[in-house]
Amino acid sequence: LLGLETKEIGKNISYHESLASTQKLAHKLADSGAEEGTLVIADEQTQGKGRLLRTWHSAKTGIWMSLILRPRIPMQQAPQLTLLAAVAIVQAIEDTTSIFPTIKWPNDILINGKKVTGILTEMQAEADRIHSVIIGIGINVNQSLEDFPDDIKETATSLALEEGEPISRTSVIQSFLKHFEILYTLFLKEGFKPIKLLWESYAVSLGKEIKASTLTGVLYGKAIGITDDGVLLLKDSLGEIHSIYSADIEIN
Ligand code: BTN
Structure with a gap:
């Protein structure tokens, strides 16, 4: 990824044309000591994992990536990183398209009520200390409606479908990494409060x-x-x- 402006986040990239799941490889790399900010990306996943033991449809033309973090924070704060990632993705979509997405708790990003992004956060801990947090992110970017399996055609969408033209996956990833690094630095310095305020400004479910x-x-x-x-x-x-x-x- 040329032109990356970040210091830590995405500095090391493990890119693959096809993987079973970026999440699986990220866990493996984290176990063997991969640095904070290491990003695993695949053009296609054959066994993409969703939340609640679901499968995640990950044909080519989407962004499938897993970010390895090693934050020194109490374990119960790890879920806050999911909300932080959601904010960074919304900001990246706003930067690279003319779309204004919303967030549905905890981690779905919606455009016109349809899901464009899913986030799966997994933590590995040793005796109460976080060993690593893996944030898995799937963004539907250039899929057309036919690319989605029948059971999600009604509820899923892609950036290209909403924008009416193809979107550069590289630009979305670059922008995401930039925003993530800014928010993550803020989070480590000042805690969750400022992130929560941003998250709430994008949330659709609150008050409903x-x-x-x-x-x-x-x-x-x-x-x-x-x-x-x-x-x-x-x-x-x-x-x-x-x-x-x-x-x-x-x-x-
Ligand atoms: C959800 O169910 O909403 C979460 C979906 C998360 C999918 C991403 S794609 C990249 C990473 N690798 C996986 O196998 N899953 C996550």
Whole structure:
């Protein structure tokens, strides 16, 4: 990637035409001591991994990448990095297209209500200390509608579909890395507060009636905010407030 302006983030790039999953290789590299900011990119993934054990469709023309981080932060703060990455992606999309995306908690980026990006954050820890955090990012860039499998044709979109013309994947990656580095530096210095404010300015789910499907059941209520740890707060019809750590959200 020529012309990269960052110092750490994306300085080392492991690029591949095809991989099972960039996430898998990133874990391996992290285990063998890869530096903070190492980025794994593939043009195509044959076994892309989504959240909640789903598969992630990753044919050519998208951006499939995993970023290795080694932050010295308490373990429970690791999920904040997902929200940070979402902000950096929104900023990169705004920089490289005329689109203004929104974020659906915790980590889907939407354009006109359709999903353009997914983020999967995985952490490896040793005795309460973070060994590495791998942020996996999938961005649909130049797919046409036919490129998506039938079951997501209604709910997925790509940057090119929304913009009406092809978008340079390199520009999106460069811009993402630049924004990520700025936000990450701020985060390590000043904590999550400034990131949270930015995240909230892009969030669509806050203040809305939502349905949250968690691994243990379904909850209905109003999304009233996120905590400093990035946990979603949902107020049900009885006024009870629930903390949601992981779920799929539908906005009613
Ligand atoms: C989601 O389910 O919304 C998260 C999808 C994350 C997909 C990305 S693509 C790059 C990285 N490698 C993977 O196998 N998954 C993540």
